[in-house]
Amino acid sequence: MFKSVHDKPGKASDMTVFVNGAETAAWNGETVASVLLRAPGAERRSTVSGEPRLPYCQMGVCFECLVIVDGVASTQGCLVPVAPGMRIESQHGPREISK
Amino acid sequence: MDCDVIVIGAGVVGAALAYGLARKGRSVVVLDGADRDLRAARANFGLIWVQGKGSDAPAYSALTRQSSDLWPGFLNELSNISTSRVDYARPGGLVYCLSEMEYANRHAVNERTHNQGAQADTEMVSRVQLERMLPAVTLGPDVVGASYCRLDGHVNPLQLLAALHRAIAALGGKILFRNPIDRIMPVSGGFRVSVSDGTLQAPRVVVAAGLATPGLTEPLGLAMPLKSERGQILVTERVAPILPFPASGLRQSADGTVMIGATNEKIADTAVTAASATKLAQRATRIIPALGSARLVRQWAGLRVLPLDKTPIYAESSDHPGLFAVACHSGVTLAAAHTDVIAPAIANGRLPDDLAPFSNGRFNVQKCA
Ligand SMILES: Cc1cc2nc3c(=O)[nH]c(=O)nc-3n(C[C@H](O)[C@H](O)[C@H](O)COP(=O)(O)OP(=O)(O)OC[C@H]3O[C@@H](n4cnc5c(N)ncnc54)[C@H](O)[C@@H]3O)c2cc1C
Numbered sequence: 001m002f003k004s005v006h007d008k009p010g011k012a013s014d015m016t017v018f019v020n021g022a023e024t025a026a027w028n029g030e031t032v033a034s035v036l037l038r039a040p041g042a043e044r045r046s047t048v049s050g051e052p053r054l055p056y057c058q059m060g061v062c063f064e065c066l067v068i069v070d071g072v073a074s075t076q077g078c079l080v081p082v083a084p085g086m087r088i089e090s091q092h093g094p095r096e097i098s099k
Numbered sequence: 100m101d102c103d104v105i106v107i108g109a110g111v112v113g114a115a116l117a118y119g120l121a122r123k124g125r126s127v128v129v130l131d132g133a134d135r136d137l138r139a140a141r142a143n144f145g146l147i148w149v150q151g152k153g154s155d156a157p158a159y160s161a162l163t164r165q166s167s168d169l170w171p172g173f174l175n176e177l178s179n180i181s182t183s184r185v186d187y188a189r190p191g192g193l194v195y196c197l198s199e200m201e202y203a204n205r206h207a208v209n210e211r212t213h214n215q216g217a218q219a220d221t222e223m224v225s226r227v228q229l230e231r232m233l234p235a236v237t238l239g240p241d242v243v244g245a246s247y248c249r250l251d252g253h254v255n256p257l258q259l260l261a262a263l264h265r266a267i268a269a270l271g272g273k274i275l276f277r278n279p280i281d282r283i284m285p286v287s288g289g290f291r292v293s294v295s296d297g298t299l300q301a302p303r304v305v306v307a308a309g310l311a312t313p314g315l316t317e318p319l320g321l322a323m324p325l326k327s328e329r330g331q332i333l334v335t336e337r338v339a340p341i342l343p344f345p346a347s348g349l350r351q352s353a354d355g356t357v358m359i360g361a362t363n364e365k366i367a368d369t370a371v372t373a374a375s376a377t378k379l380a381q382r383a384t385r386i387i388p389a390l391g392s393a394r395l396v397r398q399w400a401g402l403r404v405l406p407l408d409k410t411p412i413y414a415e416s417s418d419h420p421g422l423f424a425v426a427c428h429s430g431v432t433l434a435a436a437h438t439d440v441i442a443p444a445i446a447n448g449r450l451p452d453d454l455a456p457f458s459n460g461r462f463n464v465q466k467c468a
Pocket residue numbers: 107108109110111112113114130131132133136137138139140141142143144145146147148278279280281307308309310311312315329330331332361400401402403404426427428429430431432433
């Protein structure tokens with residue numbers, strides 16, 4: 001998919017995050033949604049149509065970027081900056097509310 | 100004449116009537132208003148609700164039960180004709196009681212309704228019983244119990260409205276949106292209204308324009324005493340199924356969103372307020388504390404269409420035969436009765452005597468049918 005503009009040969013990334021367990025390079029100031037756009041297999045399934053979805057509006061209105069971030073489901077990935085070691089997992093159903 | 104019946108208002112009331120008329124083979128044209136009109140049909144909570152309804156008005160209570168029983172067959176046919184999906188379920192419904200006093204009051208409402216001869220279909224359930232009915236949640240400490248009516252259900256009201264619109268078209272009816280009518284002109288053999296590209300004439304007119312109804316019928320001497328009441332609703336993000344029963348003020352849609360509502364406010368605009376959002380969220384989290392972790396995605400307000408005594412008005416003009424007016428709260432609940440009972444009566448040209456308790460004459464106003 002996409003490639004980060006910071007991703008230049010010979011230049012190290014700022015941090016590593018985990019997308020569905022896979023180590024993924026990330027840069028300061030980018031959002032979880034931008035990582036999702038370049039990580040393979042990082043789409044979620046729409047709970048309505050069952051279709052695969054990726055972040056769309058990048059500004060918090062479309063909810064296409066819902067993802068599990070450090071265990072918190074239904075997080076809008078486009079509103080959350082990355083942090084070193086962050087665990088990002090695709091969400092395939094509606095969020096579970098704890099009992 | 101351009102058609103058999105003109106229906107003014109394509110909300111859930113006008114649309115259910117127009118669909119019922121079309122099913123009876125009448126040619127109908129439905130005229131709807133301006134973009135910024137009030138539309139309870141697009142702002143409501145989606146309950147098909149029997150318990151407590153008409154607890155002081157036996158005819159209303161009976162009509163509500165009848166409609167609730169007609170709903171499954173009504174929806175089945177509507178889904179087929181409109182080829183649309185409409186989420187509907189009738190698992191029975193709850194009214195949560197958050198204190199001994201609420202429990203006692205609720206019990207009294209049920210007794211009153213049953214004493215009027217309605218079949219005993221509502222029972223009080225204890226907290227322990229409730230816990231068994233709702234295995235996916237932990238109830239808040241204030242929950243004492245609930246009343247449960249096995250007839251209650253819920254529907255996606257926007258899908259319902261869209262299906263009615265599609266079914267009208269499928270049966271050969273026409274809906275003209277953005278076609279506000281400023282007045283109804285009696286002409287020989289019927290009525291005339293102006294539409295955007297000319298005029299339309301029909302022997303019968305049904306006014307179902309929500310809160311705008313009196314403004315159209317009163318110049319013709321047909322009084323429709325209505326008041327409005329604001330209701331605000333909150334909606335959460337979609338979450339996994341936790342609420343198998345719709346409740347008064349708290350239901351989970353088939354898509355997973357949790358709807359929380361609705362306030363009862365004597366205010367005539369559709370603004371939303373933080374105070375009401377707080378009140379609604381507080382009560383919902385007293386019932387199910389875990390809802391506090393669900394994200395709210397929308398809040399809106401609508402105005403209820405309330406006859407002064409809350410009972411529906413089915414009126415026909417004596418001065419102008421062929422002029423009918425319908426206004427009610429709970430137009431979703433009554434949609435099946437409107438299609439299967441009221442529309443056929445209008446198609447026959449007369450409201451039958453057993454609908455007399457719903458006439459506008461009951462208000463003892465100067466002019467009445
Ligand atoms: C907050 C809230 C919650 C509710 N919850 C429930 C519930 O859970 N269950 C239930 O059964 N009911 C519920 N209701 C009630 C239900 O929504 C109403 O009874 C119903 O929608 C009324 O529909 P209507 O078609 O009469 O009015 P509206 O939806 O207001 O439609 C009136 C239509 O008439 C049109 N119109 C107006 N003036 C003109 C004109 N001059 N010319 C042409 N067209 C015109 C408008 O454009 C509009 O489309 C609720 C209502 C509210 C506000």
